[in-house]
Amino acid sequence: MGLRRFIAVRVLTTIPILFGVSVFTFAMVHLTPGDPIDQLVALNPQISAAEEAAIRARYGLDGPVWQQYFTWITNVLQGDFGTVINVDQPVGPYIMDRLPQTIALGLFGWVIALLIAIPTGIYAAVNKDTLGDDLSRVFALSGISLPNFWLGLMLILVFALWLDLWPVLAPNKPLFSPAMLKYLVLPGVTIGTASSATLMRVMRSSMAEEMNKEYVTAARAKGLPERTVVLKHVLRNSLISVTTIAAFLTASIFAGAVVVESVFAWPGLGRAFVKAISGREVDLIMAITLFTGVTIILANLLADIVYALLDPRIRYD
């Protein structure tokens, strides 16, 4: 099957998964024994049963579960994600306000991860068992062992409080201005460290594995310079295994955003999610969960396409 067909088939198989993701999201959140209305009633005992039923109907919280799902998904497909009850604001705009913050943070984290991991991974694999390799392994192991919230706190402690190089909190400026770049550094490093460490370990081990293959000896036997052997022959093969963890890394950056945004009081989706959990904002929880699931599925799709571009074998299977 050609590359184009491969992509077409892959895109088509994504559709049922997306449907599954929406059902999964809905089912998870509706395991909740209480909903915001219960809380509302608990806080305001004067609300009568009739009033409660009216409110439920307004938010679509009456009727059997499948019907609720159907109502919800229909609304979602029309762009109506419900309401953030506490602030009485539609979920859609609420998310759109915060999404760019999270995307900026996530991208920054990704870029840092790639910039550190790929060259270090290559270096470590080529110079296996040297001091540099050992150091990079210590770094990688520390990176995956560091709790990101603690790393964030420590960075604040050292760079913001002791060295006074950074302000702790970002001022309220437009996100995409050069001045904001500086405020992205600490949270960006925090969010990128774990991913970069993971990526580096994968990179190093897959490079090292590829280096032992016979095609490498064959390339050397052709008299090619070592740089060509490593950067042309080995690298492309090891990038194949890196793409297989790309989606996983996207997920871990999402999870990182939840924590890191709370540490740095970064006004993004992650922080909104934590607030939604504490406030049992069902619509908001569902919307963010759905958004996350869809993003990760799409990241998976993208990774598979890159995989097929890198590895000609996959296209013909």
Added chain:
Amino acid sequence: MSLLEVEDLTVNFYTEEGVVTAVDDLSFRIDRGEKFGVVGESGAGKSVTALSVMRLIEEPGRIESGTIRFDGQDLMELSDSAVRDVRGNDIAMIFQDAQTALNPVYTVGEQISEAIRHHLDYSDAEARDRTIRLLDDVGIPEPEARYDDYPHEFSGGMQQRAIIAMALSCDPELLIADEPTTALDVTIEAKILDRLDRLADEYDTAIQLITHDLGVIAEMCDRVMVMYAGRAVENAPVEELYYDPKHPYTVGLMSAIPRIGDRQDRLQTIPGTMPDLVEVPSGCSFHPRCPFAEEACTRKQPPLVDPETGDGVGLSDRSAACLAYTGDLDSELDYEVEVKGGRGSPPDDTQPDPRGGRTDTEPLQADSDPVGLDTDLLDRDGPDDSGGQQDG
């Protein structure tokens, strides 16, 4: 001056279980255009010898000592970049398993032409043309179309042809073929060997053919070196080796050749297995498996000597390393070589498979075709491989 002269080569591997001397004080030489066979069981140090010649030994291995003179120049003394100019250009290698030797993510054509661009400074288009011609030479049909195919789109035989084309790409003076056909089935093997043989003549390239199969050696080579446990145990022109083997190990290899019409109850094989090289038996390392071994063999390591005189010899003279020829043994090596059929008997045209007997020193597989050595071993015509497409 010989094309390649290897003297006193010793290669060690520093493994966790100890130091493995994969090649021990080995010397040999190859003349221009010569076809030189290296035979022995796996683990005898054949491949390490090959990689050493290209200085491709890697951690944890190390070339401990020795000189490798190619065209009068000691490769051991060259800088890394100077060695790279030799690799692929003057000395090229054909690998055992084409499937693993080809990079799966680049097209076959690209993998051949990258060497041409690198060594011969050809432009992209020139390199492509040359590659297509090479693919045609090694018998790949529609070479122009196949240039852009990936290795997994080639059959095993085709991949091996591509590897041969890659090796020939810069017109090398020496081609090191490491078990070039072991991974292939017998009919394709015959075709590819024949093609290799003819191309070597055409390109005037010397070949160092490494194999565990005496039959393959018989078909192609002029001279043979038999290796055991990292050392050379016998050197001989191929004809003499077959009709008059001197070293008990060679005799054992020869006895293990199956042939049609033998009434023998079972095949004589060499008992035991090759020692792993961490702990090599004392004295003559073959003694635990040698039927002629005596007590003396456990003490003294036999030198390579002229079997007639017992004197030391030059690099390419007839020689064998057995104490029988140095007068250290009490009794004789009491084996006999029987030759039937008489001088110059015409080749038996009715033999369907022209391939010589397979003398796998590895355990014989049931499916290997035990065609005997009934036909004349040496004066045979190669199989017809003008098409070379049957295996594609």
Added chain:
Amino acid sequence: MSTERGRIRITGFDADRVESREPLSDWTEERDTETESRWERAWGEFRDNRSAMLGLYIVALMGILAVFARPVTIAGVTVQPFSLAPYDPSAILYVQGLDVSAYEAPSLAHPFGTDGSARDVFSRVLYGGRFSLSIGFIVVSITAAIGLVYGAIAGYYGGRIDEVMMRLLDLIFAFPGLLLALIIVAVLGKGYWELVLAFTVFGWAGYARLIRGEILKVKENEYVMAAKALGARDRRVIFRHVVPNAIAPLVVQASLSIGTVVIGVAALGFLGLGLPPGSAEWGTMLDATRETIVQGPGGTIPWWVTVFPGGAIFLFVMSMNLIGDGINDALNAQEGTDVATGGEV
């Protein structure tokens, strides 16, 4: 040499002679006949790994400290009377009449200082190990067991069953584990067993996928085919033949996951969604102090309330990862390069 050409036959190379005679030397083909099992050899390999052993010692030490930090009482009976921690981890010290205030810097009396409620941070860090370590090990044991069964069933039966079971896994993998744990906490509320559940409900998915892959590899092996052909029951084939061979990667994954779970638990604590506020759980301790840091200091910075609990998490997770890497290397080393053919590249 004979000048004749033709069929060659060699006689006199008599293998029997070798087999029947007394060995000439004491050289034998098999060196040190190893009878140890795979796991014994792996353990030997592991013991030689210095960083892995260091990890093991640290984890053991932290475990012991956590157990002996305060007495353990089960159903009114004190089963563990020792008390290594100098103070009660939840005691507000000035209330007890001690001359201690909030945010006291580390000193001999309080090696890790005191926190915002004038509690002894050292005692709290020692005691806090109980939460993280126990939740880590409990979660990993349960999830590994579930994953093993799930993956074994999917991999062994294949076909439709496998297809459906794998699609469910795909769905779980579409969400970050922390996000799912948060949602479960939102459903169930805070608490120790709630935390265990939060990481168990979906935490088995990774093991299931791993085991399924291993099973698919092992399934093709002859002995499994043979057992099936002999009519062994499915369950028996799975648990007697297939699973034992797939267990090594499971052990590696489990040892590496303990750290992940511990970080996850602490993260929930840090977000204020783990244990009740004031608990001596490492993450929860950090939550209580982050406001003081983010909002800037009123004079001195009480760095110790941040450094020590977080450092404890880091030390434990790092040690677990060292152990995991060590196990991985030890189990892989055996399948790795065979020295006998080390020469043949």
